[in-house]
Amino acid sequence: MAHYIGTPTSRVDGFAKVTGAAKYAAEFNVPGLVYGSVVTSTIAKGRIARIDLSAALRVEGVLDVLTHENRPTMADNDQAYKDDVAPAGSPFRPLYDGRIMFSGQPIALVVAQTSEIARFAASLVRVDYETDTHITDVHCQREAAIPLKPPGDPIEAMFTPPKTRGRPEQALAAAAVRHAGEYYVPIEHHNPMELFASTVIYDGDGKLTVYDKTQGVQNVQHYLCRVFGMKPEDVRVMSPFVGGAFGSGLRPQFQVVLAVLAARALRRSVRVVLTRPQMYVLGYRPAMIQLIELGANADGTLDAIMHDAITVTSRYEDFFRQETGWSGLLYKCANAGYKHKLARLDLATPCDMRAPSATTALFALESAMDELAVALNLDPLELRLRCYSERDQHNDLPFSSKALRECYRQGATAFGWDKRNPEARSMRDAGDLVGWGMATGVWEALQMPITVRIALSANGHAEVACATSDIGTGSYTIMAQVAADMLGLPLENISINLGDSSLPQSPVEGGSWIAASVSNGIATTADAIRDELLRLAKQMPGSPLANIASGEVTLADGKLISKGDASRSVSITDAMRHAAVDRIEQEKTYNPSNDVTRAHNTHSAIFAEVKVDEQIGVIRVTRVVSAIAAGRILNTKTASSQILGGVVWGIGMALHEETLIDHKVGRIMNANIAEYHVPVNADIHDIKVIFVDEPDDSNPLGIKGLGEIGIVGVAAAIANAVYHATGKRVRDLPITLDKLRL
Amino acid sequence: MTEVENPGSGRDAEKLPRAVQTTVRERVGAQSPMTTPEAVSVRLTVNGTRHSLLLDPRTTLLDLLREHLDLTGTKKGCDQGQCGACTMLIDGRRVNSCLTFAVMYDGARITTIEGLAADGALHPLQQAFIDHDAFQCGYCTPGQICSAVGLIAERRATSADDIRELMSGNICRCGAYTNIVAAIQQVMGRS
Numbered sequence: 001m002a003h004y005i006g007t008p009t010s011r012v013d014g015f016a017k018v019t020g021a022a023k024y025a026a027e028f029n030v031p032g033l034v035y036g037s038v039v040t041s042t043i044a045k046g047r048i049a050r051i052d053l054s055a056a057l058r059v060e061g062v063l064d065v066l067t068h069e070n071r072p073t074m075a076d077n078d079q080a081y082k083d084d085v086a087p088a089g090s091p092f093r094p095l096y097d098g099r100i101m102f103s104g105q106p107i108a109l110v111v112a113q114t115s116e117i118a119r120f121a122a123s124l125v126r127v128d129y130e131t132d133t134h135i136t137d138v139h140c141q142r143e144a145a146i147p148l149k150p151p152g153d154p155i156e157a158m159f160t161p162p163k164t165r166g167r168p169e170q171a172l173a174a175a176a177v178r179h180a181g182e183y184y185v186p187i188e189h190h191n192p193m194e195l196f197a198s199t200v201i202y203d204g205d206g207k208l209t210v211y212d213k214t215q216g217v218q219n220v221q222h223y224l225c226r227v228f229g230m231k232p233e234d235v236r237v238m239s240p241f242v243g244g245a246f247g248s249g250l251r252p253q254f255q256v257v258l259a260v261l262a263a264r265a266l267r268r269s270v271r272v273v274l275t276r277p278q279m280y281v282l283g284y285r286p287a288m289i290q291l292i293e294l295g296a297n298a299d300g301t302l303d304a305i306m307h308d309a310i311t312v313t314s315r316y317e318d319f320f321r322q323e324t325g326w327s328g329l330l331y332k333c334a335n336a337g338y339k340h341k342l343a344r345l346d347l348a349t350p351c352d353m354r355a356p357s358a359t360t361a362l363f364a365l366e367s368a369m370d371e372l373a374v375a376l377n378l379d380p381l382e383l384r385l386r387c388y389s390e391r392d393q394h395n396d397l398p399f400s401s402k403a404l405r406e407c408y409r410q411g412a413t414a415f416g417w418d419k420r421n422p423e424a425r426s427m428r429d430a431g432d433l434v435g436w437g438m439a440t441g442v443w444e445a446l447q448m449p450i451t452v453r454i455a456l457s458a459n460g461h462a463e464v465a466c467a468t469s470d471i472g473t474g475s476y477t478i479m480a481q482v483a484a485d486m487l488g489l490p491l492e493n494i495s496i497n498l499g500d501s502s503l504p505q506s507p508v509e510g511g512s513w514i515a516a517s518v519s520n521g522i523a524t525t526a527d528a529i530r531d532e533l534l535r536l537a538k539q540m541p542g543s544p545l546a547n548i549a550s551g552e553v554t555l556a557d558g559k560l561i562s563k564g565d566a567s568r569s570v571s572i573t574d575a576m577r578h579a580a581v582d583r584i585e586q587e588k589t590y591n592p593s594n595d596v597t598r599a600h601n602t603h604s605a606i607f608a609e610v611k612v613d614e615q616i617g618v619i620r621v622t623r624v625v626s627a628i629a630a631g632r633i634l635n636t637k638t639a640s641s642q643i644l645g646g647v648v649w650g651i652g653m654a655l656h657e658e659t660l661i662d663h664k665v666g667r668i669m670n671a672n673i674a675e676y677h678v679p680v681n682a683d684i685h686d687i688k689v690i691f692v693d694e695p696d697d698s699n700p701l702g703i704k705g706l707g708e709i710g711i712v713g714v715a716a717a718i719a720n721a722v723y724h725a726t727g728k729r730v731r732d733l734p735i736t737l738d739k740l741r742l
Numbered sequence: 743m744t745e746v747e748n749p750g751s752g753r754d755a756e757k758l759p760r761a762v763q764t765t766v767r768e769r770v771g772a773q774s775p776m777t778t779p780e781a782v783s784v785r786l787t788v789n790g791t792r793h794s795l796l797l798d799p800r801t802t803l804l805d806l807l808r809e810h811l812d813l814t815g816t817k818k819g820c821d822q823g824q825c826g827a828c829t830m831l832i833d834g835r836r837v838n839s840c841l842t843f844a845v846m847y848d849g850a851r852i853t854t855i856e857g858l859a860a861d862g863a864l865h866p867l868q869q870a871f872i873d874h875d876a877f878q879c880g881y882c883t884p885g886q887i888c889s890a891v892g893l894i895a896e897r898r899a900t901s902a903d904d905i906r907e908l909m910s911g912n913i914c915r916c917g918a919y920t921n922i923v924a925a926i927q928q929v930m931g932r933s
Binding site: 010011013014015016017018019020021022023024026027029055058059060061114115116117120190191192193194195241242243244246273275276471472473474637638640641642644645646647648649672673674678679680681682684685686687 | 776798808816821827854855858877878880882883884909912914917920
């Protein structure tokens with residue numbers, strides 16, 4: 001019964017968020033709390049020769065200064081520091097030794113009675129370094145970039161380029177029309193609004209409650225247990241609200257290590273809040289140099305795709321994703337080849353950032369497709385339709401569902417694409433050049449095993465518990481909607497518990513997999529609740545459900561109702577009261593079926609309008625239509641917001657976002673939210689989101705997930721619109737005024 | 743109006759564990775300690791409650807609320823005046839409280855997100871933000887709402903473009919801008 005699923009339900013945590021009642025990691029205040037301020041390295045590579053704490057320690061109110069020289073014991077093996085989503089390599093260990101591996105590396109924690117004192121004292125820590133030569137510029141490492149190693153495990157195998165298909169070199173050489181282009185996406189940073197923070201509450205018996213900014217409370221808990229040799233029952237990690245993360249909170253970050261270190265050293269509660277500049281070493285979208293080569297037949301069908309990529313990683317871990325494979329997946333093409341190399345730099349390890357790899361790869365591929373359309377003298381949308389693939393090109397499998405054609409149709413109609421003059425620089429609005437561009441987006445529809453506990457009370461209230469997160473994605477709300485429908489209760493009778501490591505198992509919140517996983521987890525557990533209620537109802541004298549099988553009843557309107565005969569029903573309250581039961585509790589694990597016979601993806605079509613001031617080159621994105629095919633949409637209101645957010649990120653990627661490094665000193669120059677430009681309100685104009693109908697049976701509820709698909713392809717659609725407006729093709733992001741040179 | 747007597751300058755009442763005192767003293771050696779600045783007395787009215795405080799003069803208005811008065815609704819997103827998450831209303835004007843020392847506003851009347859709802863009824867902007875889904879993670883939301891209250895009081899915005907421009911000091915990384923504009927328009931249309 002779907003009263004709530006599919007409706008535009010307002011967020012159930014909305015009241016808490018608009019009144020300031022929602023508490024984030026740095027907002028749990030306890031008596032005796034003390035404050036840590038982090039000192040960071042000013043060199044990019046080398047070692048600490050001498051660290052002088054005397055001035056800092058003289059400051060009244062300073063309790064201690066922790067460094068690699070005086071810190072309490074921490075684990076001494078890589079395995080302990082490898083969190084659930086760590087890439088291959090040797091993870092960074094905060095305050096472990098005197099080695100410096102990146103500028104901005106934490107090297108000391110000043111703990112004091114107030115944050116003002118801690119911050120002042122941190123400025124007094126004096127450090128002498130022995131400096132080594134560093135390299136932070138990916139362009140200097142092009143020649144030294146190393147090919148990916150053969151995958152060491154199934155996760156790495158997922159990210160290794162697919163096998164070559166056909167004979168791409170020969171097909172390219174023989175193609176009627178060819179296009180080759182090099183595309184560049186710089187390092188970008190997540191910049192969630194909430195500062196990374198941890199508040200560690202030290203209980204008298206040494207147990208810790210850790211309020212942490214994270215996308216995975218259990219990942220952090222497991223990590224802390226290994227690093228500090230603690231038992232799981234001694235560490236509880238909580239994150240009831242997370243002020244955005246976008247991938248930056250997937251791995252445990254160093255502030256939680258420092259806060260726990262200090263709490264254990266001082267035996268008291270400690271809060272560590274990073275500054276905005278300090279957050280720039282927590283991970284980033286790796287810069288990517290890509291060469292795309294396309295070979296097409298004269299009729300606009302593709303015959304060859306080659307995608308070579310160089311991506312950035314650190315010296316100590318090999319971070320990479322499936323950067324090149326998207327090119328071979330999206331379009332029908334008999335011949336495809338891929339190369340992926342890593343450029344090791346003296347920077348912190350990159351990490352996942354909204355639609356990792358697809359966002360960067362599709363900027364290149366979809367820009368290249370636009371260039372091919374120009375070369376073929378074809379409408380860019382028509383080219384996509386001629387290359388449309390009904391099957392997964394890597395493994396020649398059908399899709400579980402693929403309504404991309406409908407995205408193209410509905411998106412183009414809503415945008416008015418048929419009124420586009422194909423000529424570049426042909427459309428104007430007063431003094432502005434007008435450009436229309438489009439692109440395709442693709443992401444994976446993933447699911448993970450997850451466990452959900454539901455406790456139903458005789459008064460018809462239910463508590464749903466799972467250790468997942470809500471990083472702004474709307475988990476609280478969709479979980480309540482699904483539970484209300486599955487249990488046949490009003491939405492207000494459902495309470496959701498999440499963001500607590502003591503709750504039933506959940507994977508980290510990433511990859512767009514939580515909505516499908518947790519919703520089906522709720523449905524699975526709700527079925528167990530229903531079965532238990534039926535067992536109780538059957539015990540009632542003269543029960544109207546006496547001879548009915550569990551699959552033949554449903555929960556609706558607070559009752560167990562026969563599917564075949566709605567007049568046969570027992571209310572939840574009656575069934576439980578009669579059995580003298582106040583509470584029914586069930587905990588079940590949802591194990592998604594491993595369906596390898598079909599490909600599972602979400603798709604999108606993005607249409608963008610830009611207006612470019614011909615005199616000074618200012619670009620405004622005046623209209624975007626994003627048509628999404630992502631299975632069943634649980635909540636059209638919050639889902640729409642997810643896509644709007646993705647489009648805003650795509651606008652930022654296209655026009656604003658770039659992390660700039662002073663390569664001479666190896667330090668990020670714009671490590672703040674004013675000089676690292678993110679879109680502000682004045683940058684954002686009309687955005688229309690369309691969800692096309694896409695029934696899918698990959699899981700019982702038909703859900704695919706939405707967190708990533710909204711951003712994929714947006715930057716290319718805008719870059720293509722800029723070309724259409726100006727006749728200038730900009731292949732390195734962001735498209736700033738200087739690159740247009742009108 | 744309630745009056746709260748001096749909550750003091752924070753968490754200085756705690757005595758240090760003996761082990762820690764020893765460690766620090768040993769490392770400092772014979773040098774004299776560097777004292778913290780003399781506490782300054784500040785009187786503020788926050789959401790109708792009067793506070794008399796003795797503060798480290800380096801305390802920002804934002805940290806005063808979050809760390810001393812346990813009013814954590816106002817958010818810290820950058821501490822550099824760049825993001826607007828800390829926006830609150832001082833004598834009715836919207837201000838970035840992270841760039842504001844508390845001592846600069848002795849005697850001022852401050853309204854934070856916690857003070858907008860009257861007797862449990864949401865402020866129209868709070869309701870409009872929920873109705874239009876004008877947030878996702880919620881972290882910039884208190885600043886956005888306080889900023890919008892200030893914006894409407896300024897009477898400078900007459901169009902959606904004006905709202906976009908005059909709300910551009912409040913960054914929303916989740917990208918809820920179109921919904922924020924719609925929420926503000928809904929309330930402006932009413933007032």
